[in-house]
Amino acid sequence: MIAQDTIVALASPSGAGAIAVIRMSGQKAIAIADAVFQSVSGKSVAKQKSHTIHLGHIVEDGKIYDQVLLSVFKNPHSYTGEDVIEISCHGSTFIQQQIIQLLLRKGCKMAQAGEFTLRAFLNGKLDLSQAEAVADLIASDNEASHQIAMQQMRGGFSNEIAKLRAELLNFASLIELELDFAEEDVEFADRTQFKELLNRIEFVLKRLIDSFAVGNVIKNGIPVAIVGEPNVGKSTLLNALLNEERAIVSDIAGTTRDTIEDELVINGIGFRFIDTAGIRETKDVVESIGIKKTFEKIEQAQVVLYLFESVKFQVSSSEFIIEIEKIKNQFPLKPLIVVINKIDLISKAEIENIRKQLEAVNVKLETISAKTNTGIESLKDQLLSFVNTGALRNNETIVTNTRHYDSLLKALEEIQKVQFGLQSGLSSDLMAIDIKQALYYFGEITGEVTNDELLGNIFANFCIGK
Structure with a gap:
């Protein structure tokens, strides 16, 4: 299914900038470059060595479009495994479009989303999990998500899966061999070693599946709902955490009528703080809508930060404790941090x-005192404690992709079926069916088993030019 067309796309962000990069890949990439590029050295692109950069001009019928740097990557030593040309031109949107339109006239086709990486996968330069890591790397917006994407793109995850698959495949072939000699009642697969392998595969699969909880948090950020009565300093706290005036602050109760969201990275982990409308009985229609949204945001959040004002708590502590118990009972699985604000107004x-x-x-x-930033760093440390960063620090494989997670769950189910069959003396032909299914789900992760629909869904989420 590898296309023969030579594709082109803008590889740098759209819009004006200092420099723009236009990328071509395909059999005719070098020939098309030769047709439009005049090197200052006078040499043709075809005669240049791979992985070299050349100064020259993009021209058509004597018309100069721009002075550019042209990079040459000859197959198979390129990102896509094909001949690749990258043109670094000036970042004017007019120049970008003029050069791309010229390349289209010379025989290029506009690349689809993720088509360069799709070709890299089809040409064996990347497996499917590594290709997906490219998209994660582009989307990474904090140190932790960047680290995980880099580890996966280097093949850490796929190598672990490939090793398990190879060992299981070896035993599968021995089981199949036994079926060929069924009448002679011989065993080629050592059952003790097979049991040990299955136990090891089960252990690794469970560890990878468990890592998804941490990986999903690192990839998407942890939503934290800031809730409490009106005018206790929720917006001030949000501003203190973000170190900017993001939320409107006033002495008027009910100032925050809608939820306000912003993000903060703490030690490489992303947190999404949601400042909600104050919870109280009200006849104000607009404020009532805001309070309804508050409970919706608590439902969506992974951590609830319940804020009280110090002086008010002292006056009505029993009422506040009742409110705390309500939150705990309504959301028993969500970590709850109770924060007393304005401690500068009371004694130690x-x-x-x-x-x-x-x-x-x-x-x-x-x-804390949100107004003076007292206790803010301690609160950040407490939030960070809800994330298990041990696997990240130890550079262990962490699963962040829902597709991988689903395939791992299915593979584990099949492995456990094989284990049960082995324990209960199930016949080799029936065990072979479950082994094949486990191998199928392993192959789904790395792309050894795939189809056009799956590839279409994956690469449609890529940006154009990658």
Whole structure:
């Protein structure tokens, strides 16, 4: 299914800039470059060595479009495995379009989303999980997601899967051989070694599946809902966390009528803070809608940060504790951090008294003054503690892709069927069916098993030019 067309696309972001990069790939890439590029050295592109850069002009019928740098990558030593030409021109949108239109007239076809990487996969330069990591790398917006994408693009995940698949395939072939000699009742596959292999595969699969919870958080960020009564400093806290005036702050209760969201990276992990409307009884129609949205955002959040004002808590502590218990009961699986704001208005002894009351209901307390930034760093550390970064620090394989996660679950199910068959003395022909299914799901991850629909779904999410 490898297309024979020579494709072209803008490989740098669209819009004006200092430099733009236009990429071609295909059998005619070098010939087309020769037709439009005049090197200052006078040499043709075809005679240049691979991985070299040349200064010259893009011209057509004596008309000069731009002075450019042209990079040559000859097959098979290129990103796509085909002949690749990259033209670095000036970043005017007019120049970009003029050069691309010229290349189209000379025989190029506009590349589809992800078509360069698709060709790299089809030509064996990347496996499918590595190709998907390219998209994750482009989309990474913090250190952790970048680290995971780089590890996967270097083949860490696919190498681990490929090794398990190869060992399982070896035993599968021995099982199949036994079927050919069924009448002679011989065993070519050592059942003890086979059991050990299945146990090892099960252990690795479970570890990879468990890593998805951390990987998904790192890839997409952790949503944190900031909730509480009106006018306790939720918007001020959001501004203090982000270190900018993102939310409107006033002394008027109910100022925040809608949810406000922004992101913060703490030690390489992304957090999405959601400042919600204050929770209280109100007849204001607009504010009521905001309060309804607050409960929707709590439902969506992974961490709930419940904010109280220090002075008010002292006056009505029992009422606030009842509210805390309601949140805990309504969302029992969500980590809850209770934050007492405006601690600059009360004494240390009063703070300790509040802490003791909350310890009695098994609640973690953070004390802050959002106005003066007191306690903000401690609160960030507490938020970070909800993320298991041990695997990240140890450079272990972390699964972030939902497709991989689904295939791993299915592979584990088939491996457990084989284990059960082995324990119960199931015949080799029936075990062979489950082994083939496990191998199929392993192959789905790396692309050894694929189809046009799957590839279309994956590469449609890529940007044009990659």
